[in-house]
Amino acid sequence: MWILAIMLFITFTVIGFAEGSLRYLERKIQDPFINWVNIIPGNVSYFDIQEIIEELNSDSIKNIYGLNNVIGYNKQQFNYYDYKDILEFYQTEELDTNKLFPIPGRTIEYDDPVIKEVFADNNRLSGRALTEQSDIGLIITRDELEKLNYPLNTPFIWMDLPSYSQEADGNILRSAVPLPVKGVVETLPGLAGMASSAYFFQQRAHEVRGNPFNPYQDQNLILALTNMERQEVNAFIEKLESYLAEIQDELPYKTGNIWQRDQRTGEQAEHVRVHISMGSRNVHRDFLDELFFRIYNSERFADYRNQLYLMYDYERRLRDYSPIIGYDRIAVNFSTLDYLRPFSIMINTNYDLRLDMAQVESRENYNFVSRLTSIISYVLIGFSILSILLFVGHLLKKHLESIKRNLGTFKAFGLSNKVMIRVYVIIVLSIVGAATAIALAAAALFGYSGGMRLILSLFSNHFEAEAYFSLYSSYLFAALVFLCICYIIVLGMITSRILKQSPGNLIYERA
Numbered sequence: 001m002w003i004l005a006i007m008l009f010i011t012f013t014v015i016g017f018a019e020g021s022l023r024y025l026e027r028k029i030q031d032p033f034i035n036w037v038n039i040i041p042g043n044v045s046y047f048d049i050q051e052i053i054e055e056l057n058s059d060s061i062k063n064i065y066g067l068n069n070v071i072g073y074n075k076q077q078f079n080y081y082d083y084k085d086i087l088e089f090y091q092t093e094e095l096d097t098n099k100l101f102p103i104p105g106r107t108i109e110y111d112d113p114v115i116k117e118v119f120a121d122n123n124r125l126s127g128r129a130l131t132e133q134s135d136i137g138l139i140i141t142r143d144e145l146e147k148l149n150y151p152l153n154t155p156f157i158w159m160d161l162p163s164y165s166q167e168a169d170g171n172i173l174r175s176a177v178p179l180p181v182k183g184v185v186e187t188l189p190g191l192a193g194m195a196s197s198a199y200f201f202q203q204r205a206h207e208v209r210g211n212p213f214n215p216y217q218d219q220n221l222i223l224a225l226t227n228m229e230r231q232e233v234n235a236f237i238e239k240l241e242s243y244l245a246e247i248q249d250e251l252p253y254k255t256g257n258i259w260q261r262d263q264r265t266g267e268q269a270e271h272v273r274v275h276i277s278m279g280s281r282n283v284h285r286d287f288l289d290e291l292f293f294r295i296y297n298s299e300r301f302a303d304y305r306n307q308l309y310l311m312y313d314y315e316r317r318l319r320d321y322s323p324i325i326g327y328d329r330i331a332v333n334f335s336t337l338d339y340l341r342p343f344s345i346m347i348n349t350n351y352d353l354r355l356d357m358a359q360v361e362s363r364e365n366y367n368f369v370s371r372l373t374s375i376i377s378y379v380l381i382g383f384s385i386l387s388i389l390l391f392v393g394h395l396l397k398k399h400l401e402s403i404k405r406n407l408g409t410f411k412a413f414g415l416s417n418k419v420m421i422r423v424y425v426i427i428v429l430s431i432v433g434a435a436t437a438i439a440l441a442a443a444a445l446f447g448y449s450g451g452m453r454l455i456l457s458l459f460s461n462h463f464e465a466e467a468y469f470s471l472y473s474s475y476l477f478a479a480l481v482f483l484c485i486c487y488i489i490v491l492g493m494i495t496s497r498i499l500k501q502s503p504g505n506l507i508y509e510r511a
Contacts, residue, residue: 001435007391008439009446011384011479012471016447018377019473025370035068035337036114036189039330039353049327052351056332065343066336071114072327074107076201079160081176083150086158089176090310093293097174100160103144105194106329107201110135113333114189126152127183134321136200137182144193145184155226155271156309157181159204163214175215177312178224180270189331199321212317216285221276221292222311225304233260233272236304240274243300253287254279273311337366381479385486393490396428400498407499408506417499425491432487436480444471 041049049072055061056070079100081089089095108115110130118139119129125142138157145152156178163175188195203212223240225233237258244255256277262270276291292310295301301308330353334340340355347353400407410420447469456468498506 001431004388004391004432005435005438005442007384007388008436009442011381011388012439012443012476013446013451014380014384015377015473015476015479016443016469016471017452018373018380019471019476020447020452020469021373022370022377023470024468025366025373033117033187033189035334037332037334037340037355038190039332039347039355041328041330041353049330052353053327053330056330056347065339065346066334067343068333068335069113070330070332071112073112073329073331074198074201074327075329076105076107076196076204077102078105078204079103080148081158081160082148083154083158086176090293090296090305093290095174095176097160101148103140103193104191105196106188106190106192107198108139108188108195109133109198114331118185118188118195119183123186125184125186127181129183130197133197134199134318135182135197136203136315136318137180137196138200139183139185139188139195140181141185141188141193152184154181155224159213161211161213161215162208163211163216173216175312177213177215177314178309190329202322203318206319212319213312213314214317215312215314217317218285218288218313219278219283220313221278221288222313223274223276223292223295224271224309224311225274226271226307226309228272228307233274236301237274239300240276240295243295243298244276247294251287251291253283385479385483388483389486389490392428392432392487393494396424396491397494397498400424400495404498404506404509408501408503408508411499411506412503417496420499421492421495424495425488428491429484429487432483436483440471447471 053070053072056067061067062069079102081095082099082101085096085099108118108130110132115129117123127139130137130139140157142152145154145157148157150157158176159179161175161177163173206212208214225236228236237260241258244258248254256279257275258277259275261273261275278288289310296305296308296310332343332355334343344355347355407420411417452468
């Protein structure tokens with residue numbers, strides 16, 4: 001029974017691993033982003049891309065190649081600061097501009113079909129999607145935030161920007177510009193780390209001197225307060241007014257009015273901005289920074305440090321939206337991956353475009369590996385069942401051969417072959433049933449406790465946090481039913497072949 005339990009344990013573990021792997025691959029194949037494939041325009045002009053997108057969205061091409069829709073977007077990559085460096089900057093007033101981290105990104109519109117998949121329940125972690133064309137907030141992945149040490153609920157991520165100072169020499173300095181984080185997700189299409197509206201992309205692409213994000217054009221000091229109730233905000237402003245009145249004589253500029261404004265998403269306030277006006281219209285940007293540092297590091301505001309940030313007044317300088325007249329990337333959403341290769345040939349022939357072949361091959365590999373895994377699983381399961389049947393059959397045959405005299409005696413006293421066959425089948429099935437229960441319990445404990453991950457870790461450390469195991473499968477049910485049927489047939493055949501001999505032949509072992 002224990003030998004049989006070990007053999008069944010191996011069989012059930014193989015079935016569980018096969019089913020778990022197939023479910024993992026199926027989730028990957030059905031992942032909405034897996035069906036999004038990028039087209040690299042190459043030498044095709046921006047103006048031609050829009051026409052190509054319209055042609056590829058025609059019903060005839062969609063039906064032939066199994067397309068859902070075709071969209072355009074722009075690739076982007078800007079530099080950002082580590083969150084720890086920003087906190088150090090607030091405390092020391094020294095910004096380390098040598099530690100910059102590029103994040104690969106892409107544009108995505110609020111009405112883009114892919115936005116629903118980006119913010120599906122199984123992909124969205126926090127926040128919301130872009131809600132309007134002129135939204136300048138960012139959508140960012142968990143991995144990018146973790147790489148730069150940002151908390152998942154961070155209200156901002158700080159972008160690097162070369163900025164012209166107001167000095168006569170016009171030296172280029174660098175600034176850390178806080179951008180609102182609208183949403184945090186697990187993944188973005190095209191392996192992007194962040195996504196923004198085309199409007200943000202346009203604004204960021206302006207020349208340095210006239211860039212709306214250039215903080216050296218600000219006239220007011222703006223403080224951002226996050227996760228605060230209205231009463232807390234009012235209490236903060238009262239303390240701020242009192243503090244500024246005390247230090248007024250020490251400041252080169254006189255402070256004026258203080259007012260607050262909510263940054264809202266529908267009815268919910270994202271954060272509150274407190275504006276401090278200056279008496280002089282020619283206030284220096286460096287002074288605004290110094291005043292913020294003085295407020296931030298004051299013991300009077302120590303309780304607010306985790307909720308207090310320096311904001312810039314870039315929204316006042318944002319320019320009007322200009323419709324995108326050209327994209328540098330095209331994304332195609334397939335309803336099925338079976339037509340990737342024919343579609344790739346078609347667009348290369350007709351439009352001199354090419355699919356991102358790394359994506360094409362990865363999708364084809366998904367299909368191939370899933371089918372190959374199914375075939376290997378069937379072979380392994382069949383081999384395991386055959387091995388178990390041979391083991392059980394040999395065990396029973398050896399046992400019956402050793403007790404032929406007893407069997408002959410039973411037959412001589414009138415015990416029928418039918419009764420003896422039923423008795424031995426029940427005995428063996430009882431042993432098999434106990435071994436099956438033990439093997440199932442051991443396989444479940446091994447698989448669901450991470451046993452397969454332990455085995456995989458011996459070969460590689462690069463795999464996702466998956467169990468890669470599942471006993472809830474049609475494979476297991478079919479294998480158990482098939483095993484039971486085969487047990488009954490094989491055991492019946494073995495016992496019948498021995499018991500069909502006469503009592504005398506059995507007693508005297510003549511055959």
